[in-house]
Amino acid sequence: MKRMRAETPINFLLAGLLLLVPLAALALEEPFYITLATRMAILALAAVGLNLALGLGGLVSFGHAAFFGIGGYTAGILSTHASNAQPLMTWPIEIGGSDNMLVIWPVAVVLSGLVALVTGAISLRTSGVYFIMITLAFAQMIYYFATSWPAYGGEDGLSLGLRNAFPGINTALPLNFFLICYALLIAALYLFARIRDSRFGTALQAARQNQVRLAAVGISPFPIRLAAFVLSAMMTGLAGSLFADLNRFVSPSMLSWQMSGELIVLVILGGTGRLFGPVAGAMLFVLFEFILGGFTERWQLFLGLILLGVVLFARGGLLGLLAGKVRHG
Amino acid sequence: MAEAILSVRNLRKSYGALTVTDGVSLDLCAGEIHALIGPNGAGKTTLIHQIAGTVKQDGGTIAFLGRDIGGLGVAERARLGLGRSFQISSLAPEFSALRNVMLAVQSQQGSSFHAFRPVMRDPSLTEPALNMLERVGLAGRAHVTAAELSHGERRRLEIAIALALCPRAFLFDEPMAGMGPEGSKSLTGFLNDLRQEAPILLVEHDMDAVFALADRVSVLVYGRVIASGSVSEIRNNAEVRRAYFGEHI
CATH class of the missing domain: 3.40.50.300 (P-loop containing nucleotide triphosphate hydrolases)
Structure with a gap:
């Protein structure tokens, strides 16, 4: 449409703000804030992925931690094998580890996508509460598998000696790593916007609004939803591999149902289905965690109250509050 | 016969x-x-x-x-x-009348797996859809969401969607x-x-x-x-x- 969306200036503001935090931190010589901003960017990326399924497709996945964790373990396992020089597998072909992000990312994305293809094909035969429960069940299966897998740390998790490398960029510098995450977030947002406005996105949103109508015009909802679920998992998986690199640590907590819940909270807090909803949500979430967490260990109690307020009084989340209702073309 | x-x-x-x-x-x-x-x-x-x-x-x-x-x-x-209209209007309520019809046009044209081209700037979708709206007298309401249309307008939108399928x-x-x-x-x-x-x-x-x-x-x-x-x-x-x-x- 010719008319600019009401939320466009707010989106630019959010994107600018997120970029400004680490730059300001650098000027103030407070490197910790760079880590905070990186955390925001990565969680936002994971939530952009979830927003594709949840926001556009209406698929309330309570199992996206599975993909976040698969991405994380991909980074952790590949880099462990790269540092100890032992092959990952020797038969039928020998595959070694890698500490190159350009190798780790595609592996994380493809693995997440494959797992989503299988679990999605089963989960999407159900809907509503059953869909929520079955996605949770799959994620829990992977969680328990990880806790009982001693080769990669089991319950204790797996430490990454060094942050994985990106050709030509020193990722050990916090600002560089932030910029990598930020660039991926912007790319994912661009992709999300293109998908939302495309034929595929139209069918996906129609499936959420009225699947009887979608079928009556000759489009089967199932393959559309499955494709969205897989794409969604891929983005969240990519975010997971970055998260492992940020913390230089991956543990089953990345796969836990609390993590799945947090991702949903991010999306709802920022505005379900809104392009920058996950960004706003992640920024708020990390900020709350940091500020409220400074006062009390029970900061999630206050987060709960805020979430309650959003659900009761501001259905469109922060962006809905700032920019009004969504306008479709 | x-x-x-x-x-x-x-x-x-x-x-x-x-x-x-x-x-x-x-x-x-x-x-x-x-x-x-x-x-x-x-x-x-x-x-x-x-x-x-x-x-x-x-x-x-x-x-x-x-x-x-x-x-x-x-x-x-x-x-x-088979192009049908429903006894009780069944539309995508958040979409405009135009985009409701475009959904049928895109289905009629084949694949819905194009994920990159913006539909609202695709005349191969908007033009036939607008045509159909014109035929049922809804062209002036093309950009109103289905939820905001009157009952009678929704009935006509149902027909426009069925028409767009060239059934x-x-x-x-x-x-x-x-x-x-x-x-x-x-x-x-x-x-x-x-x-x-x-x-x-x-x-x-x-x-x-x-x-x-x-x-x-x-x-x-x-x-x-x-x-x-x-x-x-x-x-x-x-x-x-x-x-x-x-x-x-």
């Missing part, structure tokens, strides 16, 4: 002890409007649901363009060319419901011309419209076709008068 485009034979459906479709057979031929009338609860909508595929029949066959479609899903039947047969379930005399009259004229594009199986309670439009009328009572024939044959059929029209005629 012309060859039937849609041909239903001995269709049966029960919910427990309640038989809602009891051995129904009917044909829809090129160029005709076949009206399906009957008192409330006669099973008209259930019959439409079975033809469209939303409800699975217990027995009998449904042939469309010479092909047995009884086992196909809703979307497959729609792609073969080989229309299934219209009470398109005039709640439209008011003006709306009914203009829609009657519209359907009268539409039969040249594709035949129409029309469920309708508005008897003026049925008698003005129908080439053939089938009367459904308790899931059974008790009479089928031209308008004058039906008007003069004693059983129909007793079962359906009561003392009114």
Whole structure:
């Protein structure tokens, strides 16, 4: 449409703000804030992925931690094998580890996508509460598998000696790593916007609004939803591999149902289905965690109250509050 | 008689002890409007649901363009060319009228797996959709969301969506419901011309419209076709008068 969306200036503001935090931190010589901003960017990326399924497709996945964790373990396992020089597998072909992000990312994305293809094909035969429960069940299966897998740390998790490398960029510098995450977030947002406005996105949103109508015009909802679920998992998986690199640590907590819940909270807090909803949500979430967490260990109690307020009084989340209702073309 | 485009034979459906479709057979031929009338609860909508595929029949066959479609899903039947409107408007409420029709246009054009090109800037989608809206008199309301349209406008949007599918047969379930005399009259004229594009199986309670439009009328009572024939044959059929029209005629 010719008319600019009401939320466009707010989106630019959010994107600018997120970029400004680490730059300001650098000027103030407070490197910790760079880590905070990186955390925001990565969680936002994971939530952009979830927003594709949840926001556009209406698929309330309570199992996206599975993909976040698969991405994380991909980074952790590949880099462990790269540092100890032992092959990952020797038969039928020998595959070694890698500490190159350009190798780790595609592996994380493809693995997440494959797992989503299988679990999605089963989960999407159900809907509503059953869909929520079955996605949770799959994620829990992977969680328990990880806790009982001693080769990669089991319950204790797996430490990454060094942050994985990106050709030509020193990722050990916090600002560089932030910029990598930020660039991926912007790319994912661009992709999300293109998908939302495309034929595929139209069918996906129609499936959420009225699947009887979608079928009556000759489009089967199932393959559309499955494709969205897989794409969604891929983005969240990519975010997971970055998260492992940020913390230089991956543990089953990345796969836990609390993590799945947090991702949903991010999306709802920022505005379900809104392009920058996950960004706003992640920024708020990390900020709350940091500020409220400074006062009390029970900061999630206050987060709960805020979430309650959003659900009761501001259905469109922060962006809905700032920019009004969504306008479709 | 012309060859039937849609041909239903001995269709049966029960919910427990309640038989809602009891051995129904009917044909829809090129160029005709076949009206399906009957008192409330006669099973008209259930019959439409079975033809469209939303409800699975217990027995009998449904042939469309010479092909047995009884086992196909809703979307497959729609792609073969069954364009339907719903008794109670069924639209994507958050989408504009235009985008609702564009959804049908994109389906008609084939794949919905293009994930990069913005639909609103794609004239191969917007132009045909706008055309369809114009045909039903909704062009001025193209950018209003379906949720904000009036009842009558939603009824017309349903028709525009069905048109956009370029179907080989229309299934219209009470398109005039709640439209008011003006709306009914203009829609009657519209359907009268539409039969040249594709035949129409029309469920309708508005008897003026049925008698003005129908080439053939089938009367459904308790899931059974008790009479089928031209308008004058039906008007003069004693059983129909007793079962359906009561003392009114």
